[in-house]
Amino acid sequence: MAVYQDKTTGKYYFSCCYKDWQGERRRKKKCGFKFARDAKAAERDFLNQQYGASCMSFKALYELYIADCRARLKESTVISKDSLFQHSILPFFQRFDNIGSITPAHVRQWQNELLTKYKPTSCRRIHSQLSAIFNFAVKYYGLARNVACIAGGIGARKADSASYWTIEEFDKAIEQVQALQDKAALTVLFYSGLRVGELLALTMADYDGSANTITVTKTLSRTATGYVVAPPKTPKSRRTVTIPCKASAMLNAYIATLYEPQKQDAIFIGLNRNRLAYVMKLAAIGAGIKIIRVHDLRHSHASLLINNGANIKAVSERLGHDDIKTTLNTYGHLYQNQDNALAAMLDKI
Template sequence: MKSLPTYKDEKTGLWYCKFVYTDWTGQRKQKKKKGFRLQKEAKQYEMDFLSKTSHSCDMRFCDLVEIYMDDCKARLKPTTYRGKEDVLAKHIIPYFKNFKVNEIQPMTVRRWQTELINSPKKYKPTYLRTLNSQLSAVFNFAVKYYGLNSNPVQKSGSIGKKKSGLEQYWTTDEFKMFSEAVSDKLQSTVIFNLLYWSEMRSGELLALTLNDFDFEERTVSITKNYARVDGEDLFLEPKTPKSNRKVTLPQFVCDMVKDYADKLYGYNPSDRLFEITKHFLIKEMERGCKKAGLHRIRIHDLRHSHASLLIELGFAPLLISERLGHESVTTTLEIYSHLYPTKHGEVAERLQAFA
């Protein structure tokens, strides 16, 4: 690849570069980029562009991330892509930005990990694990497609924890106290009872229409997930294939939903039943907890609350897994294993009766 010199536009006083490169199909093309204030900026752009198109890891880390994110954009849900983009921009690119990819060593990664661990922001162990995994994913991409010899994150070791430990949850009595605290708003009452008694995720609930309910069978079909990205309402595929499911509901919850829908003026059964955002749910959760004097849990912890109730009632892990929309019963057992020791005690007591 032949690099051409940079030029100065005498009319504007700005610099530009013009050079030849070989694209991914093997064709030679010319590239021209204008508008650089300094000559070194024009030269740096040319160097970065050529390194990215050469499929070599002799490029800056920030350029690799740009290629990696372009690849991810076509493969990830918008919400997943945005989350990855935020993590990289806040915690990873600022540290590794100008390192050449093939010069980043395991000790370089270790120093970054140490900064995160010692940060005054006191990141949660699960978040540290996420940050480390995102960095590792970028290097795995370089290993697979750009000939990087090895992933330095794998050699540096992991940080944080995959799981936070014991999940937060409410007892049924605590949930009833919360439900009473938000009962001054019919919408909030219906929403939180649906979340608690169905175990659906908040994005699944926000995508519901009245057509998703079968009140004779007392079921709700979960087939989509709602998200709002850059001011746009998106209806996405559920989190996993198993998340497409039909969940049975208690009769009183069905009655709540019917009563709520009947009071919506001019409502079309194919429209969203709850035209609110996740921000509304969080604010209502805060309001209800404060009013009821309850310890605060996350919206997602309502799933854990109902799962713990089903375990206490003796339902099989496989049934709970299917109701939650987990990909496998193993996932369910990993999350709720701490709730099962009491069940082992019950087994011993029942066996004793036959002795």
């Protein structure tokens, strides 16, 4: 272990030997440090990463964790995960040079700060990321315990109030929308339950106007360099969804305005999530109803199905969930709200 100064640039670098995962002896050199102490800290973190010592810094652990995520998860998922760490986790925990020194009390202190800044659902999501990185350290780098788990979870799985439109609210909102493309896109989202990325990735070949079906085989995902068409979120996301005649009629009317569309052409070319969010906000204000997110149209669709007696398995398959548990965790409370209707049904039997 040694740190040197580059006589030409005046910057510091470290150079050390280590054994890789195959037992081969290798040398690592990293340059460009302004101070010798920074080079020493970087060398220590590198060696800790190689040998799995639980005394590595939290920042070094994060670099290992996010690199592992990049190799295994979709790029859009990694971008979302990285954003949570950069804004809500690293500012507090990156000061720890030894992850073994982080205690449940430190986590509780961080949680208390979090609770003053974010909604309960966001707090739960952020805390789950902290717990995930400690689980990673326990499993692969010899950390003795997951202090986030010991400190306990925070937040709530679901928001206090449901964020969705009823069919009456949607009808009022859609009357406020002028552009036919916006009108068609929002109508398809409400009556199909598609994710926004799935809608924006649709091509003419994916829509069968005679059968009123939409086939989902891809999604529009955000990457570090922009948006790309990628495989859908899960294997079960590949599905064919039948839409009602009113949604199909709206979509047909919009497609009729396009100039000689080809099978490979995007149906909603030039449209994006921000545009839809802006249109929905204006429509909600104009209709005098609550403002919801674009993704909440998917929740609105699920609510519409469940409140009209749809089977949970059918709802799960239509939404493209990986399993019924996901559907129940998200929408189980809507089934619980049908208790009076179930009692009335039993009276009739």
